[in-house]
Amino acid sequence: MTDSLALTSLHKDTSHQPADELVLCRHCDLLQQLPQLQVGQEAACSRCGYLLDMRQKDPVLRPILYAFSALLMLVLSNLFPFIGMNVAGNSHYMDFIDTSSVLFEEHHQWLAVLVWLFIQAVPALCMLAVIYLKLGMIWPLRGLVWTARVLYVLKPWSMVDIFLIGVLVAFVKLVVYADIALGMSFWAFCLFCLLHLRTFQVIDRHALWQSIAPAPQPAAMAMAGRNGISLNLASCSCCTAIVAVEQKFCGRCGTKVVLREPYSLQKTLAWLITATVLYIPANFLPIMETVSLGSSIQSTIVSGIILMWRDGAYPVAIIILLASVVIPVLKIAIMFWLCYLAALPGHKRQLLSTRVYLVVDWIGRWSMVDVLVVAILAALVRFDLLMGVYPGMGALVFASVVITTMLAAMSFDPRLLWDQRQQKSAEGEGG
Ligand SMILES: [Zn+2]
Numbered sequence: 001m002t003d004s005l006a007l008t009s010l011h012k013d014t015s016h017q018p019a020d021e022l023v024l025c026r027h028c029d030l031l032q033q034l035p036q037l038q039v040g041q042e043a044a045c046s047r048c049g050y051l052l053d054m055r056q057k058d059p060v061l062r063p064i065l066y067a068f069s070a071l072l073m074l075v076l077s078n079l080f081p082f083i084g085m086n087v088a089g090n091s092h093y094m095d096f097i098d099t100s101s102v103l104f105e106e107h108h109q110w111l112a113v114l115v116w117l118f119i120q121a122v123p124a125l126c127m128l129a130v131i132y133l134k135l136g137m138i139w140p141l142r143g144l145v146w147t148a149r150v151l152y153v154l155k156p157w158s159m160v161d162i163f164l165i166g167v168l169v170a171f172v173k174l175v176v177y178a179d180i181a182l183g184m185s186f187w188a189f190c191l192f193c194l195l196h197l198r199t200f201q202v203i204d205r206h207a208l209w210q211s212i213a214p215a216p217q218p219a220a221m222a223m224a225g226r227n228g229i230s231l232n233l234a235s236c237s238c239c240t241a242i243v244a245v246e247q248k249f250c251g252r253c254g255t256k257v258v259l260r261e262p263y264s265l266q267k268t269l270a271w272l273i274t275a276t277v278l279y280i281p282a283n284f285l286p287i288m289e290t291v292s293l294g295s296s297i298q299s300t301i302v303s304g305i306i307l308m309w310r311d312g313a314y315p316v317a318i319i320i321l322l323a324s325v326v327i328p329v330l331k332i333a334i335m336f337w338l339c340y341l342a343a344l345p346g347h348k349r350q351l352l353s354t355r356v357y358l359v360v361d362w363i364g365r366w367s368m369v370d371v372l373v374v375a376i377l378a379a380l381v382r383f384d385l386l387m388g389v390y391p392g393m394g395a396l397v398f399a400s401v402v403i404t405t406m407l408a409a410m411s412f413d414p415r416l417l418w419d420q421r422q423q424k425s426a427e428g429e430g431g
C-alpha cells in the first residue's frame with residue numbers, strides 16, 4: 001500500500017513546496033508554518049531551534065554522486081593494506097577488514113560483528129539507500145518508503161567518523177614503540193569518511209520525504225502556534241508528517257503514530273539503569289591485554305588513561321578520558337535529570353533541557369572510540385612473542401554501555417518536557 005503511495009507521486013516536481021505547509025516540531029511539539037525556502041536556506045523551529053527543513057542545490061544529483069563515490073572508496077579501503085607497523089625489524093600490515101576478522105578469530109565474535117556493522121555494513125547500506133532513494137526521484141522504483149524508513153533507523157549506528165578518530169588515537173599510542181606506515185586503504189578510508197558525512201549533509205529528512213510522497217496536510221483545525229497535543233496531532237517519528245492521532249498509522253510511511261511515546265520515561269529509565277549497572281564491570285574488567293616480550297599487562301579503561309598520561313601522550317589520554325569516562329557518566333546523569341524534569345510539575349527549563357537533550361543524543365555515540373581503538377590495536381599489533389594486543393571482556397561490556405545509553409536517548413520523548421507548560425497555558429486559557 002505504501003509502495004503505491006510512493007509511485008503515484010514520482011513525477012511530481014520534487015522542489016515544489018506548498019505555500020501554506022505546516023510542520024510540527026519533533027522536539028517541542030509546536031505547530032508552525034514553514035516559510036518558503038530558497039536553495040541554500042534552512043528553517044529552524046521558532047521555539048527550540050531544531051532544524052525543520054532545508055533546500056539543497058541539486059537535491060538528486062549531488063547525494064547520488066557523494067554516496068556513489070563514498071561506496072567506491074569503501075571498496076578501495078578493503079582492497080589494499082590499511083596500516084603497517086615495524087617493530088625491531090619485524091613488519092606487519094593489517095587490512096581494513098582485520099579490525100573485525102581478528103576479533104572474530106580471537107573468540108570475541110559479538111564485538112567483531114558490532115565493529116563490522118558499525119564501520120562497514122551500516123555505512124554501506126546507508127549509502128546504497130541514499131542512491132536508491134534519489135534514483136527513485138528520476139525513475140519509478142519500488143519500495144522507496146521502506147528504504148527511507150530503513151535509512152533513518154540505520155543512520156545513528158554508522159560510526160565511520162568515530163573509527164577515524166580511533167585510528168588516529170591508535171597511531172599516537174603506537175608511534176612511541178614502532179614505525180607506522182599508512183597504506184593506500186587508509187587514505188581511501190579517510191575519503192570514504194568525508195564523503196559519507198557529506199552525503200548526509202546534503203540530504204534533509206523533511207525534504208527527502210516530501211520528494212517521496214507529499215505529506216497529507218491536517219484539516220482546518222490545525223492552527224500554527226499551538227502545540228500538537230492540544231489539537232490531537234502528532235509528528236510522525238519517521239517521516240515528520242503531521243498525523244491526526246485517531247488515524248493510528250501515518251498515511252505516508254505507515255509508521256504507528258502516537259501522541260507521546262508510550263512508557264517513554266519508564267523505557268528510558270530501564271535503559272539508564274542497565275547502562276549504570278553495566279558501567280561498573282566495564283570499568284573493572286580489562287579492556288585489553290598487552291603482551292610484550294613475554295610479560296603481559298591487562299589494562300582497564302582508567303588504568304589505560306593513567307598509563308598514557310604517564311607516557312606523555314596527553315591529547316590521547318584526554319580524548320579517551322572524555323569519550324570513555326566523562327561522556328558516558330554525564331550522559332547517564334543528564335538523562336536521569338531529563339526524566340526527572342519531564343515528570344516534574346511546573347518546571348521552567350524547557351528550552352535548556354531540549355537543547356541539552358539534543359547535544360547528549362548527538363554526542364553519546366562518540367564513547368565508542370575506545371572500543372574501536374582496541375579493535376584496531378588487536379588487528380595491528382601482532383608480533384607473536386615480541387608484542388601483541390588482545391581484546392578483553394571489558395571492551396564488549398563497555399560497547400554494551402554505549403549502546404544502552406544510545407537506546408535510552410532514543411526512547412526519551414523530548415516533547416514530554418514541554419507538555420506541562422502546554423497544560424498550564426491551556427488551563428490559563430480556560431480560566
Ligand atoms: Zn521545536
Ligand SMILES: [Zn+2]
Nearest residue numbers: 236239250253
Ligand atoms: Zn510517516
